[in-house]
Amino acid sequence: MITFEAVTKRYPDGTVAVDALDLEVPAGKTMVLVGPSGCGKTTSLRMINRLVEPTQGTILLDGTDIKERNPAHLRRGIGYVIQQTGLFPHRTIEDNIATVPVLNGWPRKKARARASELMALVGLDSELAKRYPHQLSGGQQQRVGVARALAADPPVLLMDEPFSAVDPVVRASLQDQLLSLQAELRKTIVLVTHDIEEAIKVGDLVALFRPHGKIAQLAPPEELLAAPVDDYVADFVGFDRGIRRLSFVPAAGLNLDAGPVLPAAATVAEALAAARPWICVTDAGRPVGWVDATTLGALPGGTPLGQVPAEPIGHSFTAGGDSLRAALDAAVLSPAGQAVAVDGDGQVLGVATFDQLRDAIQAAEGSSRRQARQVQHAQQGPPT
Amino acid sequence: MMWSWIPGNWPLIWQLTRENAYLGVVPALVGLVISLPLGVVAARWRWFYPPMLAAVNILYAVPSLALFIALIPAFGLTDTTVVIALTVFSLCVILPNVVAGMRSVPPATRQAATAMGYGWLRRLVTVELPLATPVIIAGLRIAVVAGISLASVGQLIGVSSLGYLFIDGLQRSFPTEIWVGLFLVIVLALVCDLILIIIRRALTPWAVHS
Numbered sequence: 075m076i077t078f079e080a081v082t083k084r085y086p087d088g089t090v091a092v093d094a095l096d097l098e099v100p101a102g103k104t105m106v107l108v109g110p111s112g113c114g115k116t117t118s119l120r121m122i123n124r125l126v127e128p129t130q131g132t133i134l135l136d137g138t139d140i141k142e143r144n145p146a147h148l149r150r151g152i153g154y155v156i157q158q159t160g161l162f163p164h165r166t167i168e169d170n171i172a173t174v175p176v177l178n179g180w181p182r183k184k185a186r187a188r189a190s191e192l193m194a195l196v197g198l199d200s201e202l203a204k205r206y207p208h209q210l211s212g213g214q215q216q217r218v219g220v221a222r223a224l225a226a227d228p229p230v231l232l233m234d235e236p237f238s239a240v241d242p243v244v245r246a247s248l249q250d251q252l253l254s255l256q257a258e259l260r261k262t263i264v265l266v267t268h269d270i271e272e273a274i275k276v277g278d279l280v281a282l283f284r285p286h287g288k289i290a291q292l293a294p295p296e297e298l299l300a301a302p303v304d305d306y307v308a309d310f311v312g313f314d315r316g317i318r319r320l321s322f323v324p325a326a327g328l329n330l331d332a333g334p335v336l337p338a339a340a341t342v343a344e345a346l347a348a349a350r351p352w353i354c355v356t357d358a359g360r361p362v363g364w365v366d367a368t369t370l371g372a373l374p375g376g377t378p379l380g381q382v383p384a385e386p387i388g389h390s391f392t393a394g395g396d397s398l399r400a401a402l403d404a405a406v407l408s409p410a411g412q413a414v415a416v417d418g419d420g421q422v423l424g425v426a427t428f429d430q431l432r433d434a435i436q437a438a439e440g441s442s443r444r445q446a447r448q449v450q451h452a453q454q455g456p457p458t
Numbered sequence: 459m460m461w462s463w464i465p466g467n468w469p470l471i472w473q474l475t476r477e478n479a480y481l482g483v484v485p486a487l488v489g490l491v492i493s494l495p496l497g498v499v500a501a502r503w504r505w506f507y508p509p510m511l512a513a514v515n516i517l518y519a520v521p522s523l524a525l526f527i528a529l530i531p532a533f534g535l536t537d538t539t540v541v542i543a544l545t546v547f548s549l550c551v552i553l554p555n556v557v558a559g560m561r562s563v564p565p566a567t568r569q570a571a572t573a574m575g576y577g578w579l580r581r582l583v584t585v586e587l588p589l590a591t592p593v594i595i596a597g598l599r600i601a602v603v604a605g606i607s608l609a610s611v612g613q614l615i616g617v618s619s620l621g622y623l624f625i626d627g628l629q630r631s632f633p634t635e636i637w638v639g640l641f642l643v644i645v646l647a648l649v650c651d652l653i654l655i656i657i658r659r660a661l662t663p664w665a666v667h668s
Contacts, residue, residue: 123573150575160570164588164664177575206664222574232573 075101076122076230076262081131083117083287091117092287094131100279101136101229102260108273109283109290109310115266117287119232122264123152135230150174153223153231153261157238159215161207167193167218168203174226185225192221197251213244220252224259233265237272249276270311274299274318282307296322300439320399323438325391328401328431330415330424338362338380342373352410354387355379359421361387364410390414393423398438402431460634471623475642478619482606483650485541486598489548494594497556498582507557518550522608526615540612547608548601555597559590592665595658602654603647610643620646 076099083092092114099105107115120126121133124145133140140148161170169176171192172185180188186203193200196217207215216236223231236252237245253276256263267273273280274295281292284306291303299319302308308315334350338357345353346367353370355362363384373382388407391400393415404413405428412425426434464471500507517525525543533539563586571581610621623639626632 125569125573146575146577148575149573152573154570154573156566156570156573158564158566160564160566160573162567162571162585162589163564164585164662174574177580208664208666 075099075134075136076264077134077137078118078121079132079134081118081121081128081133083114083121083126084129090286092121092128095287095289097281097289097292099262099264101262103278104256104263104265104276106273106277106280107264107266107283108268108270108280110285111268113283113285114287115281115283116234119234119264119266122230122232123149123154150177150226151228151230153226153228155216155219155223155231155233155236157235159207159219161215161218161222163207166204166206167198167210170207170218171221171225173222174228178226188225189221192225195224195255196221211244212240213248216240216244216248217251220248220255224255224261229262231261231263233263235267236265238267238269245272252276271318274321282310317399317402320402320435320438321397323398323434325393325396325398325401325415325434327437328393328398328415328426328434330393330426331430332424334412334425335422336379338378340379341375342370342377342379342382343375345370345379346375352412353379354410354412354414354422354425355382355384356422361390361414361416361422363387364408366410385409387414390416390420390422392416392418394418398431398434401426402435405431459637460632463632463634464638471638471642474618474620474622474639475646478606478609478621478643479646479650481537481540481544481609481612481617481619482646483602485544486548486552486601486605488541488545489552489601490594490598492545493549493552493556493597494587497553497560500553500557501560511554514550514553517546522547522611523614526612530615535616537617539615540609540617544605544608548605551601551604552594552597555593556590559593559597560586562593563589588662591661592658595654595661599651599654602650606647606650607643610639 078095078097081092081095082090084090095114095118097105097118107118109115117126121128122135122140124140135143135148162173165173168186168189171189172180172182175185175188176182190200190203193203198214198217198221202210202214207218210218216239219236237248240248249272265276273282277295279292280295280298282290282298284290290310291298291307293301296319298307299311299315299322302311302315312318333348334352335354335356336345336348338355345365351367352364353367354364357380362380363386365379365382365384369382386409388409389404391404391413394417401413401415405411405426408414410425412427413431414425415423417423496510500510522543525546526539529539529542533542567585567589568581571585576585609619610624612619613621613625620639620643623635623642627635627639
């Protein structure tokens with residue numbers, strides 16, 4: 075656990091980068107510091123491994139004041155990843171990754187074996203071990219940076235805009251990898267970014283900074299989207315926060331209608347008997363397409379549905395795993411205006427109309443409003 | 459051109475070439491040893507560099523012959539006098555390159571090294587100096603080539619080098635000797651330069667060679 079107690083950083087020219095910051099990063103969680111440039115998020119991060127010394131206040135790591143630790147030893151127990159990677163251009167990939175184990179006195183052979191484990195962990199081909207950093211792509215270099223930070227298995231990981239310098243596709247895959255690594259390793263991570271989407275995607279907790287080093291709101295991402303404390307937070311979070319917030323609401327609560335779902339072997343007469351404007355045709359339980367009732371009305375009653383031309387499904391959503399955002403997206407993209415729900419094996423469970431989606435969204439809104447009221451009661455002092 | 463002069467005087471030519479190589483290379487190496495700590499200090503405390511550079515440049519402006527004469531009372535008409543004078547000149551080339559080399563280390567790399575738990579000395583020796591090596595060797599190459607050509611001036615105070623062939627050729631109106639001296643100075647400079655390029659490649663296998 076990392077604890078900031080009234081930490082202030084004031085530069086000699088009088089600029090206040092961080093202003094009486096109190097912050098607690100729970101062990102095993104990812105805390106994202108997000109905000110505009112000049113808000114003190116990077117300064118706060120660098121105070122944790124003493125690259126920057128606070129002017130006032132105390133930072134505790136697992137209850138010990140970091141000022142009492144030898145800086146070099148403290149840093150060897152804290153992984154550090156930066157945007158420009160900071161890889162050593164004169165060392166091979168494996169030696170870059172082995173840096174901290176070697177500093178800790180491991181024999182080179184053992185350190186290289188550890189490096190090779192980490193390359194596998196972060197998804198780097200073992201053929202790259204003997205290459206130099208400039209021979210790798212930006213995304214690969216960033217993976218090396220993460221592997222190097224994890225090499226000595228530090229309990230704490232600091233990441234300073236780790237994915238800002240790569241293109242959006244690579245960035246998304248690096249973020250996904252961070253999430254899966256974190257699910258496995260449970261490090262205490264502090265990640266700095268200016269990208270609110272990234273904060274919401276990777277954070278267990280998000281601390282949104284105002285300029286000059288004050289926290290505007292500290293909350294889990296879904297709460298930040300549902301209940302921003304003021305206009306500054308609402309503006310920073312963005313105009314479509316309502317839709318994005320649905321990412322955190324499971325689709326499991328949707329009422330599904332199995333009535334319009336019929337197998338390809340069923341007849342047109344059976345489909346018309348279902349009395350629905352659109353019929354979802356399945357083959358061996360999997361969705362095939364949508365047919366509309368008007369088309370069916372013009373056909374002989376004995377025609378099997380499999381022979382009727384169908385509109386494509388678009389995409390379905392997994393009732394157990396996906397969010398309401400995925401369900402809503404599936405409905406918007408569907409020709410029938412309905413989302414097809416499948417189970418983990420791709421078998422159709424039923425469909426959800428906009429009415430059913432609206433009911434589920436309103437139920438979620440109700441619970442988040444109650445939550446927001448509780449948060450406001452719990453926060454000390456009025457939100458500014 | 460009297461080609462037959464060359465095989466007849468081979469022992470002399472070989473000896474002068476070796477002496478010239480010594481007078482060219484040793485001052486550059488001594489200059490490197492002095493420049494490394496000064497350059498590291500100047501790269502770390504920036505205010506230190508301008509006065510240091512000014513001092514070195516003023517020394518560089520002193521005519522080499524004047525510097526020889528100033529050193530003779532202390533060291534006599536010896537190799538030492540020439541080596542000291544040429545070392546002073548080599549500082550002027552090598553020191554700025556050590557500083558530039560140290561400054562060429564990417565700030566992110568330096569910061570990452572610190573954040574990973576390097577102490578300053580270990581960071582200097584295992585990260586910063588290796589990364590500065592290509593730029594430092596570039597300075598060393600210039601110093602060695604300049605040293606080899608300047609060494610012949612030492613002949614004016616009687617310190618033996620390929621300069622002997624110029625002075626002797628002139629006095630005897632014997633152009634062959636002058637041409638041979640000139641050719642050997644150039645070849646010697648090129649050979650030393652090539653050796654330094656090979657050393658640089660061996661020391662910096664990571665660098666992109668163009």
